[in-house]
Amino acid sequence: MERAARKAARGLIHDFGEVEQLQVSRKGPADFVSNADTKAEEVLREELARARPDFGFILEEGGKVEARDGESYWVIDPLDGTTNFLHGVPHFATSIALVQRGDIKAGMIYAPAVDEMFYAEKGKGAFVNDKRLRASGRTRMSDGLxxxxxxxxxxxxxxxxxxxxxxxxxxxxxxxRFGVASLDLAYVAAGRFDGFWERHLQQWDIAAGIIIVREAGGLVTDITGGRRMMETGDIIAANNSLHAPLLKSLKAAVAKP
Known part of the structure; x- marks a missing residue:
């Protein structure tokens, strides 16, 4: 995963340096896909398929590729933060998760502009580069970011x-609001943010971040407090102390007439 992410990042950094020359096509209102996006996905798919030929893919640009083993999938966002990227804002990431039988086994989020590699494997902790990650210890909403x-x-x-x-x-x-859901989740794991919430995301936006937050000791649920984040795209992630009050506040806000 690291080798694939770093290889894809070389192309992203090159294109980021020439962002004004990028060819860009429209996917929808204010939602862009660039040549950089597509090229990065091709690199990731090629590298990961070489390493694990029986695994399938769930790709932002390329759709779903069925797994030969019927159960193992790489869930990939080659360029999370495309709008930042296209405007020359150095806050974007590549996100890779391994999902087997519906369970997230590993995740990696790489921010190439600052060379930060967030990663986790189930039961083995979460790290940024070689440093162990821990969710924040703040206990009061008034102190929380x-x-x-x-x-x-x-x-x-x-x-x-x-x-x-x-x-x-x-x-x-x-x-x-930084515009990169994968890094928002990574920052919760690192204790930089005390919590994060968003609706209508895709599974490639959140899969890697979910396991990284969990392995850093944080809590992740959907907006109802359940565990259907990957199905609904609605997510709340926070440290252990502030998840419940954040969830309560969000529910109360929506319930008001």
Whole structure:
């Protein structure tokens, strides 16, 4: 996974340095796919298929490739934060997760602009480069720094998010929107954020981050408090102390008339 991510990153960094010359096509309103995105996915698929030829793929750009073994899939986002990338903002990542029989076994999120490699394997802890990760120890919402995502043009959920922001802004230390869900989750694992929530994500946005947060001692659920994040795309991740009050605040915000 590391070898594949670093090889794909070389192309991303090259293209990031020439972002004005990138050919870009529209996938939808305010949702872009670049040559860099496509090339990175091709590199990842080639490298991972060489290492594990029986594994399948769930790809942002390329769809699903069935696994020969019928149970093992690489879930890949080659360039999370495409809009940042295309605007010259050095905050983007490659995300890779291994899912077997519906269970996330390993995850890796690589931020090439700052050379930070977040990774975890089930039962073996979470790390950034060679440093062990731990979710934060903050216990009060008023001390907490949280992250979320703002639905872009053409996506549902604007009214819901505004209600949630109104409910939280007076009770927390701050709320950030950096535009890269995988790194938001990695930052929860690293204790940089105390919590993160977002709706309508795809499984390649969150699969790697879920196991990294869990292995760092954090809690991850869907917005109802259940475990259907990969199916619904709705997610809350936080440290052990602040997950419950964050979930309660978000539920209360949505319940208000």
């Amino acid at each position: 949280f992250a979320t995502g703002i639905p872009f043009m053409g996506k549902p959920g604007h009214d819901t998010l505004l209600a949630e922001l109104r409910a939280l802004t007076d009770t927390v230390s701050g709320i950030r």
